Amino acid sequence: MTIDLLESLADPAEQPGDRSAGRGDGAAAAFVSAAPRLFAIGMRVLRDVGEAEDVVQETWLRWAGTDRSVVNSPPAFLALTTTRLALNVAQSARKRRETSAGPVLPETPDRAIGPETAAERHDAVESAIRLLLERLTPAERAVYVLRMAFDYPYRRIAEVLHVGEDHARQLLRRARHHLATDRPHPVNTTAHRRLVRTFLAAARTGDLAPLESLLATDLAR
Known part of the structure; x- marks a missing residue:
């Protein structure tokens, strides 16, 4: 408790x-x-x-x-x-990737998918990221993406975002609550496209450093 x-x-x-x-x-x-x-x-x-x-x-x-x-x-x-x-x-x-507000993404890059599947996946990511931008603070969004979409342990989340582990857990709980209850706020189109592009690149290549950097930068603003 x-x-x-x-x-x-x-x-x-x-x-x-x-x-x-x-x-x-x-x-x-x-x-x-x-x-x-x-x-x-x-x-x-x-x-x-x-x-x-x-x-x-x-x-x-x-x-x-x-x-x-x-x-x-x-x-x-x-x-x-x-x-x-x-x-x-x-x-x-x-x-977890299928049941969260985040997109459905493979554990490792899947180069066998066709263009139609890739397009559907891109649309799903765009919708999910828009929802996160509409309803979550930068801190809540960062924790939610790392934990729910990429299965980061709380210890690593704390290191990336420079917060305590307990605070990271609290931010995830808040994020879940806000996703279910909050009204949407206007979304910056440029920020939306940048996060979608970075998220998809991380999922495709497995290189999460740019995504970590973007989330941490948004948190610091």
Whole structure:
């Protein structure tokens, strides 16, 4: 259970989901009480601290938006939700590029694809990058691209972006939330084209240094 999540639960003004997610019906107290068990479930399934924390965070979002008046056993509900979410993450780990807001890209350059497939892939990347530019801050976008599209470990993300590992995890959680809830903002066409071009080159050649540099530069602006 992360400190930032505990702090958000302690402050009703920052709680996600519907307005009844605060202390009125004991939702926060029930969740905090179950959190250690939920984290343990995530760790047993995923064996990764960051992924387990993400699953616990997502469980809270589900719990905050649930009609708790029909839940007979909050601990059982929370444990079942966490288990299902963790299993979903485990099952989709190899398909992260397909299930994220990012594009569908091969692990290594695929020179056998035809022009039609290449065009479809380019369109998918353009749409995905536009979504990231519309809804995420430069920091959130950088973490999201490196983690979700290229499977970077948090330690490496922290090194590239000069942030702490815990902060990188927090930025990914924020990015996921903003992708699901935020309204789009205008996108700079030049920035969009530059990121698409650099992203595609990284995926095609395997040379990620230019992409790292671009993301870090955007973060510093």
